[in-house]
Amino acid sequence: xxxxxxxxxxxxxxxxxxxxxxxxxxxxxxxxxxxxxxxxxxxxxxxxxxxxxxxxxxxxxxxxxxxxxxxxxxxxxxxxxxxxxxxxxxxxxxxxxxxxxxxxxxxxxx
Amino acid sequence: xxxxxxxxxxxxxxxxxxxxxxxxxxxxxxxxxxxxxxxxxxxxxxxxxxxxxxxxxxxxxxxxxxxxxxxxxxxxxxxxxxxxxxxxxxxxxxxxxxxxxxxxxxxxxxxxxx
Numbered sequence: 001x002x003x004x005x006x007x008x009x010x011x012x013x014x015x016x017x018x019x020x021x022x023x024x025x026x027x028x029x030x031x032x033x034x035x036x037x038x039x040x041x042x043x044x045x046x047x048x049x050x051x052x053x054x055x056x057x058x059x060x061x062x063x064x065x066x067x068x069x070x071x072x073x074x075x076x077x078x079x080x081x082x083x084x085x086x087x088x089x090x091x092x093x094x095x096x097x098x099x100x101x102x103x104x105x106x107x108x109x110x
Numbered sequence: 111x112x113x114x115x116x117x118x119x120x121x122x123x124x125x126x127x128x129x130x131x132x133x134x135x136x137x138x139x140x141x142x143x144x145x146x147x148x149x150x151x152x153x154x155x156x157x158x159x160x161x162x163x164x165x166x167x168x169x170x171x172x173x174x175x176x177x178x179x180x181x182x183x184x185x186x187x188x189x190x191x192x193x194x195x196x197x198x199x200x201x202x203x204x205x206x207x208x209x210x211x212x213x214x215x216x217x218x219x220x221x222x223x224x
Contacts, residue, residue: 033212033213035215040217041147041199041217041218041220042215042216042217042218043153043201043215043217043218044215045212045213045214045215048212048213086153088153097155097158097166097168098145098153098155098213099155100152100153100154101152102152103152
């Protein structure tokens with residue numbers, strides 16, 4: 001089965017609404033990252049977050065390693081937030097053999 | 111922020127031909143990676159590379175694949191010969207240290223094998 005489960009698969013919001021994206025891991029993990037994949041395909045690293053809570057602007061990531069889950073909160077969404085959000089885990093210490101989830105497709109309507 | 115450059119952005123070749131995908135990683139990074147994403151599917155790890163050697167590779171990294179980074183030049187992925195199932199977007203990534211920092215990705219090279 002899938003080692004990295006993301007939910008929801010897709011999400012449509014009105015501009016200004018908040019979004020909560022979830023990532024669950026079926027195995028223990030060493031660390032994880034959140035990425036944003038633009039409609040054209042390029043990938044941007046949002047957070048390297050092995051544990052705890054990190055914030056950058058309107059984005060907040062919280063990882064609870066013991067519970068094998070991570071969330072990404074987007075506050076006051078904007079149309080430019082539209083795209084695919086990917087989480088990825090690194091299961092082995094000292095490796096960047098990331099295992100990616102299938103992503104959450106976010107659409108923010110004006 | 112740090113940028114990983116990939117050249118070309120799109121490559122179209124005939125099945126059986128050789129192709130080389132080029133990556134210019136972040137200048138002070140030491141670890142280099144290739145990932146593959148077939149249209150509509152998940153990103154998947156191919157290989158990581160450090161100090162002139164392949165450190166780890168997945169089952170997707172077939173015998174027809176090879177990587178190298180001659181001193182001071184591009185980190186390359188060569189496929190020889192190509193097959194139809196090699197059509198995908200190939201992403202290069204780099205990091206300063208392994209497993210301890212963010213991974214920075216390029217914009218990808220879309221490879222179309224006809």
